[in-house]
Amino acid sequence: MIQPPAPVGRPELRTVYGAGPAKVKVDQLSFYYGKFQALHDVTFEIPEKRITAIIGPSGCGKSTLLRVLNRMYDLVPSARATGAVVIDGEDVVSTRKLLDLRQKVGMVFQRATPFPMSIRDNIAFAPRLLGWKPARIKEAVTESLERAALLDEVKDRLDEPATSLSGGQQQRLAIARCIAVSPQVILMDEPCSALDPVATLKIEDLMSTLTRDFTIVIVTHNMQQAARVSDFTAFMLMHPEHRYGELIEFAPTADLFNQPQDQRTEAYITGRFG
Amino acid sequence: MNRTSRRSYTSFAWLGVMYLLTAFALIPLGLVLWFTVAKGLPPALHIEFYTNVFRPVGVPGAGIKQAIVGTLMLVGMASVMAIPAGILGGIYLAEYGLARWAGWVRLASDVLVGTPSIAVGLFVYAILVAPLHHFSGVSGSVALAVLMLPIVVRTTEGSVALIPNGLRESGLALGLPRWRVSLQLILPAAAPGVITGALLSVARASGETAPLLFTAFGNQLLSLDPTHAIQALPLTVYQYALTPYKSLQDQAWGAALVLVVMVLGINLVSRWVLRRQIALAGQL
Known part of the structure; x- marks a missing residue:
């Protein structure tokens, strides 16, 4: 499916070949917190139903980029974005249908954040508030737990508090909760950084099965994880002078790790800095 | 060494x-x-103490029913006015309160917490009692509500602000409107602190005498009409303790004990009713 790449180093990285249709098109995106510029001129396309990893050292803007994709930055009053992020023809940056956008673009966070309620209610919470019928909610609970590979472990204890689950289970619950509202894109912000290796492996396995239905974008500071799970990788770096984050290189993961086109990418993946 | x-x-x-x-x-x-307990228990052991109203000194079987009912009415009405408004205000400050306007709200509630309660009583006298030409339970409960409001606002703000931002973001990331996340996710998560604050305000209001002196005024008879003067337990304590009669002084101790037990009871019952939410939120 993925053809040998037209190598994509910085200025020419407008299109990725062999990726299938793009789900998210990030076009000349810059982002500011007040006067501070956090992202500069980021352009790339996230392919549909693939896993795209965003890697880079701390402070390179990778989490910021992820948070632009579902407008999570709206919570910060001084934050502002220029450029465009187009999902299904709709520009995220300028959309007025914020709630629809967030339903379409779900997010899983570094800390699992179980809601203070039962396992069942954690998943049913959003569907209930969205006014779904009880039968549909019930179905969504089972189905999303199943798809998040958690159903077998919790099916006898759905009414227990979600906080009684282990860290890895809580994270899969967060994924189930996210799936329940039928998103198309799932953003994951370092979803495994608080988990042990076994739990991490389970999440990674889960991610690859999820690509049947979802487009996944994962931010990770763990290069091995990016290499293991992702189909495409974006490497970001903080500009040494202006201190904003830039996209250095975006390519199919195997190519980015085996034949990086930019010497900064090579320096990073070979561990010479970052 | x-x-x-x-x-x-x-x-x-x-x-x-x-x-x-x-x-x-x-x-x-x-x-x-x-x-x-030692001084209040003897009068409080008689059933007439709870079923009868004031009787002149020397007449046996005097009770403080009018004060118990009056305090429940006053504090109940004040709670209805102050607690929902205070919780919403606290959520506003914690969740949305970055603007300069919120700073003023914070300052105002801090000043209000420190305002002498008798000044609040005078204020309510000026705006409600004087224009309407009579004392009333309503004006008393407004005075108590003014005292409760800043306590509820600041304790709610404090406990909502402690909720990790990740919970808020997780809710918003599901495509839920922000007000629903605030009210239906963040508020339940902050429940233990919010409930404690509300109960603290109830306890404070239950024990206040000064703001009732020229609002609820007091009543020797039972009145269920909130537009008329009504009695309250702290008023009973205050009035009876100042008399030279031992029987009334004993009743004052009894009323004080009833007040303490009542506040304790409200506290325990509310925590029991809300125990599941408190337990869930406590595990966050």
Whole structure:
């Protein structure tokens, strides 16, 4: 499916070949917190139903980029974005249908954040508030737990508090909760950084099965994880002078790790800095 | 004496000082409770104390029913006014309150917390009692609500602000409107602190005398009409304790005990009713 790449180093990285249709098109995106510029001129396309990893050292803007994709930055009053992020023809940056956008673009966070309620209610919470019928909610609970590979472990204890689950289970619950509202894109912000290796492996396995239905974008500071799970990788770096984050290189993961086109990418993946 | 043993002696001595000072701090609490129970229990053991109203000195079977009912009405009405508004205000400050306007709201509620309660009573007298030409339960409960409001606002703000941002973001990331996340996710998560704040305000309002002096005014008879003067337990304590009659003074102690038990009871019952939410939120 993925053809040998037209190598994509910085200025020419407008299109990725062999990726299938793009789900998210990030076009000349810059982002500011007040006067501070956090992202500069980021352009790339996230392919549909693939896993795209965003890697880079701390402070390179990778989490910021992820948070632009579902407008999570709206919570910060001084934050502002220029450029465009187009999902299904709709520009995220300028959309007025914020709630629809967030339903379409779900997010899983570094800390699992179980809601203070039962396992069942954690998943049913959003569907209930969205006014779904009880039968549909019930179905969504089972189905999303199943798809998040958690159903077998919790099916006898759905009414227990979600906080009684282990860290890895809580994270899969967060994924189930996210799936329940039928998103198309799932953003994951370092979803495994608080988990042990076994739990991490389970999440990674889960991610690859999820690509049947979802487009996944994962931010990770763990290069091995990016290499293991992702189909495409974006490497970001903080500009040494202006201190904003830039996209250095975006390519199919195997190519980015085996034949990086930019010497900064090579320096990073070979561990010479970052 | 070598260094290690000197250190452990020093540590021991300071630990002792801390225990001693803690005990000192507990002495007033213990004494207040002891006197209230010891002096209040004899009159409070009679059933007439709860079923009868005021009777002149010398007439047996006097009770404080009018004060118990009055306090429940006053505090109940004040809670209905102050607690929802205070919780919403606190959520606003914690969740949305970055603007300069929120700073003023914070300052105002801080000032209000420190305002002498008698000044609040005078204020309500000026805006409600004087124009309407009579004392009333409503004006008393408005005065109590004014005192409760800032307590609820600030404790709610404090406990909502402690909720990790990740919970808020997780809710928003599901495509839920922000107000629903605030009210239906963040508020339940902050429940233990919010409930404590609300109960603190109820306890404070239940014990207030000064703001009721020229609002609810007091009533020797039972009145269920909130537009008329009504009695309250702290008013009873205040009025009876100032009389030279031992029987009324005993009733004042009894009323004080009833007040303490009532506040304790409200506290325990609310926590029991909301126990599941408190337990869930406590595990966050």
